[in-house]
Amino acid sequence: MYVFTCLYHHPEDPRAFDDHFFTVHAPLARKVVELGLRSATATRLDPLPDGTPPPFYVKVDIAADSAEALQAAMSTPEGRAAQADMANFAQAGFVMFTGEVVDEILPEFPRDA
Template structure:
């Protein structure tokens, strides 16, 4: 299994980010077919209490990187990618990770 980890930096307007992500981006991205799992979360704190460099994270799961590449090249994937600059004013990082279940 492959995860696409999306790390969002702190936006210039957190309320606008939250609203756009919830009301615009999620409906656009839900049209992508083939995702095995998709989780999202707002960063609340770090274990040592220091400021986090990230505001929000998203985890998307598929069986392979090739499936992700095909999904992101699809019209639905392109629409989701094109929407990111509309709300991610604090920057964004995309990372592919191999998922290994430990427990």
């Protein structure tokens, strides 16, 4: 499995970020995922247990079967539209990176057993 991660810096106006991210950007991203990727998750990060603010505001992970599958989806008109939309809400900046999953820790038994 191959994962694309985007970490969004804290926006000046969190409400405006959330409004655009969840009503405009997420539907664009959904179209990219529906092109054959595994999944996408967006996590609004909480403070650490000691109350320290997290270093980023939102983390997005997009999972694909391979780097090639991810690149193919991101190169489509839908992928380019989602990438271009980032300029409309991510003025505080972001950090992106990709990588291959090298280990996955799963429970040995079903949780509801």
